[in-house]
Amino acid sequence: MALLLLIGSLFALRVALRAMPVSGFLESGGLDLYIGNRKPQDAVSPRFGTRRNRQGGAQVKSRHRYKPAAVFGCAVMLSGIAVSAPHAQKPPPPVQPGPGAPIPLPERNPARIFAQPHPGEIATPEWSAQEVQDATDRCAMLLAGTGVKYRFLNPIREGRCGTPAPIELSAIGKTRAVAIEPAARVTCGLAATLSSWADGFLQPTARKHLDGEITNIRNIASYVCRNRYNANDKPISEHARANALDMAAFKTQSGDWINVLDNWALPPESFPAAPDASQDKTVTPPPEAKPDTATAPAPAGQIPNRRAETEPAFEPRSAFLYEIHEGACTLFGTALGPLANEAHKNHFHYDLAKRKHGAYCE
Incomplete structure (x- = not known):
């Protein structure tokens, strides 16, 4: 050629x-x-x-x-x-990855992934005097008779973040005051719901499992102007509206602290040992049941507790944390704990986000 x-x-x-x-x-x-x-x-x-x-x-x-x-x-x-013309027209062969080389993955729907501006950088008009006055009046009516200890703060407006009538929450609970340490910047609606949770779930559960009541709650996050998980591509957080509280530990009357990180999960030794696989291969005929030793059926209307026979009993501190978190799921719009994700392994997150299909609890 x-x-x-x-x-x-x-x-x-x-x-x-x-x-x-x-x-x-x-x-x-x-x-x-x-x-x-x-x-x-x-x-x-x-x-x-x-x-x-x-x-x-x-x-x-x-x-x-x-x-x-x-x-x-x-x-x-x-x-x-x-x-040389025929050789110049041939493209170089693609580089083949080696046997152990990682395979690059394509971007996940790159058309929808874009950086959002920080919520505090978005221009937003200030609260009007009427908005501040109306929110303050509603707050005073909402917290009357709840046992909440608070004081009003100046209106907060940082871009899309803030609220017209924030308060500094120092204690919740009507039957027994539970101090919030340090004091939290929240809305009046969240403070009222936290007080109901303390009276209806926190203290009764503490008396049941801890032989005492809770005196303090360790607050690790309240109002923060940010998106969810501090990510640019996530929606604005309820923390940015002063509508959320993160709590990491609870102090008892005896002075002990119950930490979510340390006491949520059951210790490994409390779980039953896995059955030996070799036992599954051996078939043993069941013994003949004797009339005088046969197990009597459960009384009418009573269902045998099969779960109690297979699951270990909760350690008191773990049982306390599990039950107060389940109670929070009935009151708050969002209730997240260690089972939600890695970001919540050391605390409970409770907020009043409005949802169409009920509370989000994990």
């Missing part, structure tokens, strides 16, 4: 050079090419490129003279282009 291209290139060069007359005779290195019966003494006619001999003879065909090096260089150049 390359040879055919070379021959074609030389033929095209020869045809092109025949149409290029050169005037004068070069003293050195010249190469005379003659077509027909042409003589060296022929001169170029000024018209039509024809030549007449010096004696005024008959008209003859044109004579052309060329440099040998130029002819050879053009031929080599054209042949190189012809030979």
Whole structure:
């Protein structure tokens, strides 16, 4: 294939050079090419490129003279282009990953992933005096008789974050005051719901499992102007509306602290040991039941507790945490604990987010 291209290139060069007359005779290195019966003494006619001999003879065909090096260089150049052209058109083969190389994954729907501005950087009008007054009046009515200890703060407005009537919450509970340490910046609606939770679930559960009541709650996050999980591509957090509280520990009357991180999960030794797999392969006939030793059926209306026979009993602190969290699921719009995700392994998150299909509890 390359040879055919070379021959074609030389033929095209020869045809092109025949149409290029050169005037004068070069003293050195010249190469005379003659077509027909042409003589060296022929001169170029000024018209039509024809030549007449010096004696005024008959008209003859044109004579052309060329440099040998130029002819050879053009031929080599054209042949190189012809030979290398097929190779230049082939794309390089794709690089194949090795046996242990990780396979790159495509972006997850990149059209929907884009950086959101920080909620505090979005221009938002300030609360009007009427909005602040109305929110303050509603707050005072809502917290009346709840046992909540608080004081009003200045309106908060940071972009999309804030609330017109925030309070500094220092204690909740009507039957027994539970101090919030440190004091939390929240809305009045959240404070009222927290107080109901303390009276209806927190203290009764503490008396049941801890032989006492709770005196303090460790607050680790209340109002913070941010998106969920501090991510740019997530919606605004309820913390940014002062509508959420994160609590990490509870202090008992005896002075002990019950931490969510340390006391939520059951210890490994409390779970039953896994059965031996070899026992499944051996079939043992059941013993004959004797009439006087047979197990009596459960009384009518009473269902045997199969779960209690297979699951270990809760350690008191774990049972306390599990039950107060289940109670929170009935009052708050969102109730998240260690079972939700890694971000909540050390605390409970409770907020009053409005949801269409009931509370979100995990």
